[in-house]
Amino acid sequence: MTQEQTYLLSEQAVVLDLNCARLDNVQQNRLFALHRHLQKQAEYIDIVVGKTSLTLVLKNPAQCTRWQDQLLQLWDELSAEDFHPATHSIPVIYGKEAGPDLAPLAAQLGLSQQDIIELHSSPTYQVKFLGFLPGFAYLGCVPEQLQVARLDSPRTVVPAGSVAIAEDLSAIYPSASPGGWRLLGNTTTQLFTPHSQPPCLLQPGDNVKFVPQKEGLC
Amino acid sequence: MLEVIKPGVQLCIQDLGRHGHRHLGVSQSGALDPLAVKIANTLLNNALDTAVLEITVGLTQLRFTTATNFALAGGDLNAHLDDTPLTPGWRYFSEPGQILTFASSADALRAYVSVEGGFDLQSVMGSCATDLQAGFGGINGSALAAGDLLHYASSPERSSVGALQPGYHKQMRILSGPHCTQLGSSAAHLLCAQPWQVLPESNRMGVRLTGPDLFTHQLSINSQAVLPGTIQLPPIGSPIVLLNDCQTTGGYPIVAQVIKADLRHFAQLSAGDQISFIQTTPAQAHQETQQQNYHINQLRIALAHHDRSIS
Numbered sequence: 001m002t003q004e005q006t007y008l009l010s011e012q013a014v015v016l017d018l019n020c021a022r023l024d025n026v027q028q029n030r031l032f033a034l035h036r037h038l039q040k041q042a043e044y045i046d047i048v049v050g051k052t053s054l055t056l057v058l059k060n061p062a063q064c065t066r067w068q069d070q071l072l073q074l075w076d077e078l079s080a081e082d083f084h085p086a087t088h089s090i091p092v093i094y095g096k097e098a099g100p101d102l103a104p105l106a107a108q109l110g111l112s113q114q115d116i117i118e119l120h121s122s123p124t125y126q127v128k129f130l131g132f133l134p135g136f137a138y139l140g141c142v143p144e145q146l147q148v149a150r151l152d153s154p155r156t157v158v159p160a161g162s163v164a165i166a167e168d169l170s171a172i173y174p175s176a177s178p179g180g181w182r183l184l185g186n187t188t189t190q191l192f193t194p195h196s197q198p199p200c201l202l203q204p205g206d207n208v209k210f211v212p213q214k215e216g217l218c
Numbered sequence: 219m220l221e222v223i224k225p226g227v228q229l230c231i232q233d234l235g236r237h238g239h240r241h242l243g244v245s246q247s248g249a250l251d252p253l254a255v256k257i258a259n260t261l262l263n264n265a266l267d268t269a270v271l272e273i274t275v276g277l278t279q280l281r282f283t284t285a286t287n288f289a290l291a292g293g294d295l296n297a298h299l300d301d302t303p304l305t306p307g308w309r310y311f312s313e314p315g316q317i318l319t320f321a322s323s324a325d326a327l328r329a330y331v332s333v334e335g336g337f338d339l340q341s342v343m344g345s346c347a348t349d350l351q352a353g354f355g356g357i358n359g360s361a362l363a364a365g366d367l368l369h370y371a372s373s374p375e376r377s378s379v380g381a382l383q384p385g386y387h388k389q390m391r392i393l394s395g396p397h398c399t400q401l402g403s404s405a406a407h408l409l410c411a412q413p414w415q416v417l418p419e420s421n422r423m424g425v426r427l428t429g430p431d432l433f434t435h436q437l438s439i440n441s442q443a444v445l446p447g448t449i450q451l452p453p454i455g456s457p458i459v460l461l462n463d464c465q466t467t468g469g470y471p472i473v474a475q476v477i478k479a480d481l482r483h484f485a486q487l488s489a490g491d492q493i494s495f496i497q498t499t500p501a502q503a504h505q506e507t508q509q510q511n512y513h514i515n516q517l518r519i520a521l522a523h524h525d526r527s528i529s
Contacts, residue, residue: 007396010445010475011503015396017442035241046240050442050467057240057445061504130243131441131467134352137243175352192242194342194354200242 004075006068012045012061016071018052028126029080032205034071037078042067049129049204085126087207090172090187092121092163093216098186099163102217105148105182113217119146120184121210125170127202135174135192137202142168154180161186163210170210185216219283220333220368226278226320231337231356231368232330234267236345240466246446247347247355248462250422250485251328254292254306256514257383258332261289261309261521266514268336269346271362273329276322280331282312284372287334291383293326293486308380326386328485334376338369350422351463379524381517384510388491390459390480391498391506395449397471401435405474408433408451409495417456418489422463425484427493428456437471444468447476459484479506 004018016034023031031054038047038056046057056067094117095102106113125139142165150166155178158164162173164181173179174191191201202208212218222229234255235248249255249272259268271280276295282288289309290297297304297320299312306329312318320329339346339356348356357366394405401408414427432455444450448460450470459476460468461484476484477498487493 008393008500009396009443009472010393010447011478011500011507013443013445015442017396021440045237046443048240048443048466051440053440053442055443055445057443061500061507064500129441129467130241131465132243134239134242134244134349194352199239199244199343204241 004072006071008064008068009055012064013055013057014064014067014071016054016056016075020052023052026080028128029083029205030075030078032085033078033080033083034074035204036083037074051128083205085205085207086203087124087209088201089209089211090163090189091213092185092187092210093213094185095217098216099184101151101182102184105184108148109145111145116146116184117212117218119143120165120170121212125208125210127204127206127208128169129204130200130202133174133177133192134194135200135202136171137191137208139170139208140168142170148182150180151182154178158183159186161188163187220337220370221281221283222362222364222366222368223279223281223317224277224364225362225366226273227275229274229278229362230272230348230350231269231339231362232272232347233269233345235462236343236347236349236355239343240443243466244343245349245351245464245466246462247345247349249330249347250462251292251330251482253384253482253510253513254330254485255332257307257517258289258291258330260514260517261291261380262287262332262334263521264332264334264336268332269339270330270332273320273331274327276320276329278320280318282314282316282318284314284370285312285375286370286373287311287376288318289332290329291332292329293323293386295323295326295329296321297329305380307383308378309376310378311375324488326486327488333370334373335371338371349463376525379521381520384513386483386486387480388483388487388493390483390493390495391477391503392449392474392495393477393500393503394497395472395474397437397439398473400437400439401433401451401471401473403433406497408473409449409457410497413492413494414457416487416489416491416493420487420489422461424461424464425459425487426456427459432456435471438469439471441467441469442472444472445475447478447481448472449474449476477503477506479503479510
């Protein structure tokens, strides 16, 4: 049982904080249902879903107090069934140069590389939220057997398209950047193209399925 | 055209920011001193969110290859048009070939230049602001370099005019943040009880602070939305005031939020500067933002009167 609350962050943002360590699937989808609902209803500048919260940045700061009550009411009213996510298939070339951490990780976990590919590509992931870089989606959840810490020392450059894991999350680097996640493979799917409409392939709450390609290990 | 002869420490194109995309991990970007952008654009009768140049530190040289009216705003970095000293908050005219230079100053860090009608730029996701981290917006997503050319339409000479800009302060007003209780403390105790010094690792993403008495802790929170003005307290106890280029979510406890009207002051802070915090209320925060809007409106009315009476 969570004790959700709302509070102001700055003079023009309202936060719905679900005050719990993590969300179950039902709560998670209710939160995404709330996000989609607000995108249609509210006079907002931004709506940002966090791990266990939603922040609504309003155009008119005078509306903040009203939305503090309104968010709690909507959270009560909306249900997980109100949310209908899109599903994306992401082709992945696993291993070798495309996934330099796959072989060392297999050795560390006492599994074959194929086992790891099987484990990583079997779940349907959900975009929990985006951050770090434009289009960088935090995907949950990685199967427990595959949950490992970040690298002790992050790489200075992770190539764009790298498919990676860290703890219970997976992600795809939309552009080259420094990064400490373990790289299992690479995809040619474009995740973030600022000049296109929409600029970002993955939206909060969307489902993602990794599909091993025969050009790599599978 | 405006030709960049020397960009100086950092010269980039900014406007009032890219909004509505934080859920995709896209930062706001935009000028650190939005009031300066509005002042510069008002002086030229441009739309308020017209993209401008943000000059950081100075040591910059720019050439106007075609005649234009331009406006200067923000910090005083000892700008000159050829040999003539210029004042921020004023509009000037440049003949073709004149050179605009910025020296530097111990008291200011950022200045803004707008041209009449604006630069010819492509908007990306609703803004021309350069996202320096992600590499898009502005020109090719990066800071300007020597040899870069910015196009604008030439404009006939207008008289020089200006007004005193609202001053910059080092006492910042804050609203209490959500995680003080979990830290067993209060925003007043954590931030308002001592002065803070700006660390050199400060940039457009955030200003890092240090002080005599750091509150260290072990609390981490579930990643949630952060905004420009959010004050995070990492475990080492050295607060970070997030600015326009900050990430969209963060996992450090949020201890306070700088009011919107006071964020512009952070644009002028250099390493070693001393600042302090004082708590205020949301009502006061709204009033301060209103005050800045009134300032722009008054400036617009005064300019309309001025420009009418001389033509």
